[in-house]
Amino acid sequence: MPEETVRTLSVYGLRYGYRRLQRTAPRTEPVVILGGALQGMFGWPQMDNHVGAVADVVTADLPGMGGADALPAVPSAGIMRSALTRIIDDLGVEKVNLFGYSYGTSIALQCAQRNPGRVARLILGGVPSHVDDSQRSHWRRVEDRLKAGDLEGAATLAAEGLMCLDPDRTVHRRELALRYVRRSLLHALCHSPHAADSLCRVLGDPPDFSGGLAGVPTLVFAGEHDTVSSPAQQREFAATIEGSRFLTITESDHWVVLERPDDVADLVARFVTDRPLETAPGLAALPRPRRAEHGATAPGLAPKY
Incomplete structure (x- = not known):
């Protein structure tokens, strides 16, 4: 049976924590999961089942989420990046796989941009890259x-x-x-x-999806009817990440992790263990995004809102 531990940390005087479901013989680096603004460390049972079969699963209550302390009324990007980096350090591993969903995608992306050597693979789902x-x-x-x-x-x-x-x-x-x-x-x-x-x-503290990324294997996926940012817009964002893959999951919207939880978890487990994605259940593949220049921005992308 995997061993579960919960650790409490602090950053800039804010208390927060993370949970680690640790396997005896993992096949890949720990998978750190960052959800939407109101998703805490105990909200990912499907990841425990699928991803937990191949890797340690790490979920978090970052500042402003779950049972952690509230964020101050200032831009939060630096605080969230520092909190995530502190978790990676506390895990005692060289690299992690990062999975960000919705609001968590910007935190994961910015961590990978600033510390690419600490990220083995990056998975981003339901990226809110365009808000009109x-x-x-x-x-x-x-x-x-x-x-x-x-x-x-x-x-x-x-x-x-x-x-x-x-x-x-x-x-x-x-x-x-x-x-x-x-x-x-x-x-x-x-x-x-x-x-x-x-x-x-x-409205008051929007995430930033600019800057591109190179050197980190990345998968971006969307629900085929996502109305927060459309699959086409998320594919534009994916094109700013060098060598990334982009896929859609059928019959789902921005809440794909709730509507198709097993399909999402299976996709993540495949990607972090370098298994083929084409045969994953529920997928409707789109063409591979064009290779991006380091730091390039795809035409029409609105990285800030």
Whole structure:
């Protein structure tokens, strides 16, 4: 049986922690998982099952997430990078595999950009690389509901803003996922002192996806109906990473990790053990992105928002 340990760390005076599910004989470097702003260290059971069969699984409550301390009202990128680097150091390993989903993609990317020698492989899913004016207006309405004390209304709006509700597009377990996301957001808003700030970080402290990357094997994947940033936009982002792969997972949206959890976990396990991806379940492959110059930005990419 894998051994589970939970460690508490601090960075810039902020308390946070991580969980490590440690195998006796792993086949690859530990897989460090960074989720969305409200996803904590105990929210990845599918990774324990699939990825835990081949590697140590490391999940975290970074500052501003889960049970960690809240982030101060300043740009958070440096704090989050330092917190992640501290985890890698504390693991006592030379390299890790980094998996970032949604908000966690920018943290993982920036860590790889600044410390490429510490990252064996990089997996980024549901990358919010493009957010337009209509989406910003939607999140301002969420913020207005929060300020008015309407937590149920804010949770409903937030859930709808993160999911594809178009009935002409097939999303696996859409209604179940929508109810689960709304309920989870409402629970977080009622019980977490910094959940509201985390939800609205897209307005006040947006992540940065500029700068490109070279020298780190990278996989980028998206749900085929992601409405936060479309698969085409995420493919543009993938093209800024030298030699990256880009794939879509069918019948899913931005919440692909909830709607197709086993397919996502299987894909991650294959990539970190250098197994073929073409036969992974649920995939609809797109053409390989063009090779990017180091630091190049694909035409039309809006790396900041």
